[in-house]
Amino acid sequence: MDDLEHPSLEDLTLYALEADEPAEREALTLHLAECRSCRLALAGLLPAVDALAEAVPATPPPPELRDRVLAASLGEAQTRPRPPRRLFGFVGWAVALVAVAALVAVQVHMRQRLDASQAVLRRQRTVVQVLADPQSVSMLVQNRQLMAHAWARVFLRGSQAVMIMHRVPAAPPGQTYDIWWMRGNTAYRAGQWSGRKANDMLVLSSPWHGFTAVGVTLESPADSLPSGPIVMMGERPTAG
């Protein structure tokens, strides 16, 4: 970004309330990724937005709901997060995963279409929360030799992580960008990005506690393990 023309307070207010339009939102998100003073201004608006939730009276739900929620939470206990994967290992797993993936592919695809618009909304909200928090840690992810004008920034806030892409070239046909939490030879998938938009934002999986760097690889969609070249990279800042 050559010149920083800051958004008006009105724009920031609509952004905080999610009352703006998608194109305005995208432009403002890119600005926020680069502008700490606007991130702080946004952070100053959020308490008033949050306070609005207090305006409606608390209403006890029907007592049966409590039993339903507790029962459902027990059922969820089986579906806990999976362990990290080792880079270049467990090829046997990959073969098995591809076979399972083929069976469920059609269902998953249909669900993804239905969920797409909601996913966009949720993604935007997470991005606001993370960008607006002055405590968030920012990491620059880039590769000057390979992509001179492109950059990505990863913002970390506790268990939340978002990535803002700026002018990242389209992925070659049939390939996507994969994002990884990495340390040495171990990688934990952080997200996948179609690479069809030059500027984009995505919500990454919760950071793997042990990561020391974020890497971006180019993969064919069938790959379930990182095998393509690392095209962008960023080191995790040391705590402080």
Added chain:
Amino acid sequence: MTDVTRVASIQELYDRHAAFVYGLALSMLGDASAAEELTQDVFLQCWQRWDQYDPARGSVRTFLATVTRSRAIDRIRRRGRRVPEVAWEEFADTGPDPDSLEDAVDDRLTMQRVRAALGALPAPQRQALIMCYFGGMSAREIAQRLGDPLGTVKTRIRLGLMRLREVLDSRGEGG
């Protein structure tokens, strides 16, 4: 964390905050069974991430309100109904009563204080803010619905939120 302590923590979370979540869901969706379903979703989602929740980074209540509002807006937009169920005029009932503002000076954000602050806003600002927050409508949608210019609606939202912030910030600063 074991499953037993997990269930204990969701129970505690639920008992403490269910009425808050359900109340917000109900005012946004205007439908008891949809609000119940949403309340269940919110607690399950929060519970799944409970071990990653860091209390130092914000209150549980704020976290729950954000999740509840996002999910309610998803539903509102999915079913294509963009008319807020909240009767914004109701908020005028508390009125711009300076005493109620002073009484509510407290460390906690109370309903009375926020309602008093909203009640003290000029009606068009209050209306725009409520359509936006509780109705999940964008400034453009509000302008279309009210037949007012977009710029006017944006200004009302900004002034309304600024004023709300001033009133809420003024606590503890004497008077």
